[in-house]
Amino acid sequence: MLSSELLFTGTQVNYYFICHRKLWLFSHNIGMERESEEVAIGKFLQQKSYERMEKDILIDRIAFDFIERGGKIIIHEVKKSKKMEKAHVYQLLYYIYYLEKKGIEAEGMINYPLARQVKRIKLENEQKMEAILEEINRIVAMEEPPPAQRKAYCKRCAYYEFCWGD
Numbered sequence: 784m785l786s787s788e789l790l791f792t793g794t795q796v797n798y799y800f801i802c803h804r805k806l807w808l809f810s811h812n813i814g815m816e817r818e819s820e821e822v823a824i825g826k827f828l829q830q831k832s833y834e835r836m837e838k839d840i841l842i843d844r845i846a847f848d849f850i851e852r853g854g855k856i857i858i859h860e861v862k863k864s865k866k867m868e869k870a871h872v873y874q875l876l877y878y879i880y881y882l883e884k885k886g887i888e889a890e891g892m893i894n895y896p897l898a899r900q901v902k903r904i905k906l907e908n909e910q911k912m913e914a915i916l917e918e919i920n921r922i923v924a925m926e927e928p929p930p931a932q933r934k935a936y937c938k939r940c941a942y943y944e945f946c947w948g949d
């Protein structure tokens with residue numbers, strides 16, 4: 784069983800690999816993500832490309848895009864592009880880790896419908912995942928957000944004005 788202080792959403796794990804400040808802002812309900820065009824496009828692709836699969840499964844605070852059953856559970860994540868691949872991979876590894884802590888064997892599959900590509904994901908290093916969750920916990924518990932640091936991603940981030948506006 785996963786301890787409650789290490790129970791995060793897949794989005795939080797994803798943001799850990801994108802920007803620690805974004806992770807903190809999102810985790811403290813300073814939410815602007817709904818306004819992000821990127822997210823809207825992602826949701827559209829999800830609906831459009833995989834209509835026949837089971838979707839939007841929610842266990843605890845963890846929401847899976849899609850699940851197929853057939854001996855093993857396969858969790859599907861739909862992503863627009865490979866630009867943030869490491870974040871996508873760890874988001875899915877976290878879902879697999881979470882299910883394995885509940886005694887459910889799982890694998891992951893990242894779908895890139897625009898590129899017509901699929902990437903299979905298996906959890907091979909549980910300790911590494913645990914170290915990442917401890918680190919997320921440390922960042923989220925900080926009293927102030929980590930300082931903004933310019934990166935290529937900033938211009939596409941929903942917090943751009945918040946971080947860099949006048």
Ligand code: SF4
Binds near residue numbers: 804931
């Ligand atoms: S705008 Fe840049 S620094 Fe600010 S939260 Fe987004 S990625 Fe992080």
